[in-house]
Amino acid sequence: MTETTTALVTGANKGIGYEVAAALAAQGVTVFLASRDPQRGEQAATRLRATGADVHPIVLDVTDPATIESAATSLTRLDILINNAGISGPTNEPPSATTPRTLRDVLETNVIGVLTVTNALLPLLRRSPAPRIVNVSSTVGSTTCHTDPAHHMSGLPAVAAYPASKAALNALTVQYAKELRKDGILVNAAAPGACATDLTKDLPFPITRTAAEGAAVIVRLATLPADGPTGTFHDDAGTVPW
Numbered sequence: 001m002t003e004t005t006t007a008l009v010t011g012a013n014k015g016i017g018y019e020v021a022a023a024l025a026a027q028g029v030t031v032f033l034a035s036r037d038p039q040r041g042e043q044a045a046t047r048l049r050a051t052g053a054d055v056h057p058i059v060l061d062v063t064d065p066a067t068i069e070s071a072a073t074s075l076t077r078l079d080i081l082i083n084n085a086g087i088s089g090p091t092n093e094p095p096s097a098t099t100p101r102t103l104r105d106v107l108e109t110n111v112i113g114v115l116t117v118t119n120a121l122l123p124l125l126r127r128s129p130a131p132r133i134v135n136v137s138s139t140v141g142s143t144t145c146h147t148d149p150a151h152h153m154s155g156l157p158a159v160a161a162y163p164a165s166k167a168a169l170n171a172l173t174v175q176y177a178k179e180l181r182k183d184g185i186l187v188n189a190a191a192p193g194a195c196a197t198d199l200t201k202d203l204p205f206p207i208t209r210t211a212a213e214g215a216a217v218i219v220r221l222a223t224l225p226a227d228g229p230t231g232t233f234h235d236d237a238g239t240v241p242w
């Protein structure tokens with residue numbers, strides 16, 4: 001990695017994205033801290049700059065193609081893209097109670113947003129000597145875990161939108177990896193594990209894992225060596241089944 005390595009992290013004004021931005025910046029990476037709200041982005045960047053980080057706030061709403069294009073045209077270099085921005089949607093709605101609108105909204109952010117951001121930034125990534133894309137997924141997107149009676153996930157209440165969005169994101173990760181392997185762009189999905197953030201604050205069980213702990217696997221996949229894997233799904237412990 002050179003001193004000029006540059007990363008963009010979506011949804012980086014708080015939670016896991018913020019910690020990814022902090023950890024990459026601590027490694028000397030120049031970080032574009034993308035946030036849909038200019039004020040929240042500026043505040044987060046100011047906090048990180050106070051630690052000596054080379055961090056630049058940038059406005060980017062993953063559901064708004066105009067902000068994505070504007071962010072892309074404002075950059076001159078990009079080595080690492082972290083597709084982190086995400087929403088949970090309702091956490092207690094089974095498929096039979098989920099409206100098309102709810103599913104569409106969650107897919108719009110968690111899947112279509114990733115496609116739009118990635119495609120807008122690919123021209124820059126293609127010019128990088130070591131391009132990496134990390135899609136922030138979830139073990140909740142693992143169909144294998146949900147259908148394995150021995151896995152605790154098979155016992156969780158059925159929910160439509162979020163698991164479907166992360167399963168779709170996993171599929172997208174594999175297809176991007178297939179396409180971009182020949183260009184040396186490593187594309188992987190990360191499962192940060194259940195972390196205490198605003199996304200999980202209403203869940204009916206305590207979560208003690210921190211966002212910084214969840215960020216570690218994302219940072220590892222973002223800084224893989226040239227012979228590192230592509231088209232994989234990883235958590236802290238290793239490979240997660242699709």
Ligand SMILES: NC(=O)c1ccc[n+]([C@@H]2O[C@H](COP(=O)([O-])OP(=O)(O)OC[C@H]3O[C@@H](n4cnc5c(N)ncnc54)[C@H](OP(=O)(O)O)[C@@H]3O)[C@@H](O)[C@H]2O)c1
Pocket residue numbers: 010011012013014015016017035036037040060061062063083084085086087109136137138139191192193194195196197198199200211
């Ligand atoms: N926390 C967990 O246990 C956990 C586990 C597995 C996977 N994940 C994944 O980790 C990622 C980060 O989640 P988190 O736990 O850190 O949640 P969080 O604290 O709620 O942060 C989510 C971030 O995404 C941003 N965001 C939401 N919609 C956006 C949009 N349309 N455009 C741009 N940014 C948008 C939010 O911005 P605002 O501040 O403006 O709302 C915020 O910065 C998500 O993809 C999530 O699915 C989390």
